[in-house]
Amino acid sequence: MRRAKADCTIAGMTSSHWPLFALRVSTPRLRLRVPTLEDLDALAELAAEGVHDPDVQPFTVPWTDAPPAERARGTLQYHWSEWAAWRPSAWSLNLVVALDGVIVGTQGVSAKDFAIRREVSTGSWLGRRYQGQGIGTEMRAAVLDLAFAGLGAEYALSAAFADNEASFAVSRKLGYREDGIDRHVVRGRPVVSRRLRLDRAGWQARRTVPVTIEGLAACLPLFGL
Structure with missing residues (x-):
């Protein structure tokens, strides 16, 4: 019943000027989509519950250090700000991830000058x-x-x-290779992050998850294509 209700709500969010609302990316277990307000509310509740061990900070922007209510509100504001900032030359697509109709997290993919560089970055929680x-x-x-x-x-x-083994395990499964390091300041101390890069050949060699994409054609101009 909950899943049917969510699908009905999503179907009501349509716009010929913002076709991303109709974009769907599906795997055998998961459905990824641009969130509705109901989806964002569920995502905000997850953020308030906690995303990681409080003794560890895995993000370069330590947004999870905020109190639970502030984390929840900031989750909504972040998604809204990314919608408002979207340009074909610089875009950030943040999708909610649904498992059996329940929002379990978010997966993002972003790019600058994608039509020329053909390079994206990903992030998730x-x-x-x-x-x-x-x-x-x-x-x-x-x-x-x-x-x-x-x-x-x-x-x-x-x-x-460097200590985020869970993230590196995902990257290894999908074929990424080491691509250097960056240094950041997080919680007042220097932290090293390891960059990873996946090329088209590596992706094809490790492509084992069946994926279905719907509603992309109408979105292509928004990606600069």
Whole structure:
């Protein structure tokens, strides 16, 4: 019943000027989509519950250090700000991830000058109760299919702090290779992040998750294509 209600709500969000509302990326277990307000509310609740061990900060922007209510509100504001900032030359597509109709996290893919560079970056998080179930690998595989098969990307980039083994495990499964390091300041101390790069050949060699993409054709001009 909950899933049917969500689909009905999503179907009501249509716009000939913003076709991203109709974009769907699906795997055997997951459905990724541009969120409705109901979806964002569910995502905000997950953020308030916690995304990681409080003793560890896996993000370069430490948004999860905020109190629960502020984390929830900031989740909504972040998604709204990315919608408002969208340009074909610089876009950030942040999709909610639904498992059996329940929002479990978010998966993003972004790019600058994509039509020329053909390069995307990805980022994501899952609610703590949904971690360790292979969902992270499957949802990143979904947006990689969107990037490479749907949009014609040549490279996909990712990055994680040196101690974020869970993120590196996902990247290894999907064929990424080391691409150098960056240094950041997080919680007042220097932290090293490791960059990872996946090329088209590497993606094709490790492409094992079936992915279905719907509603992309009408969105292509928004991606600069």
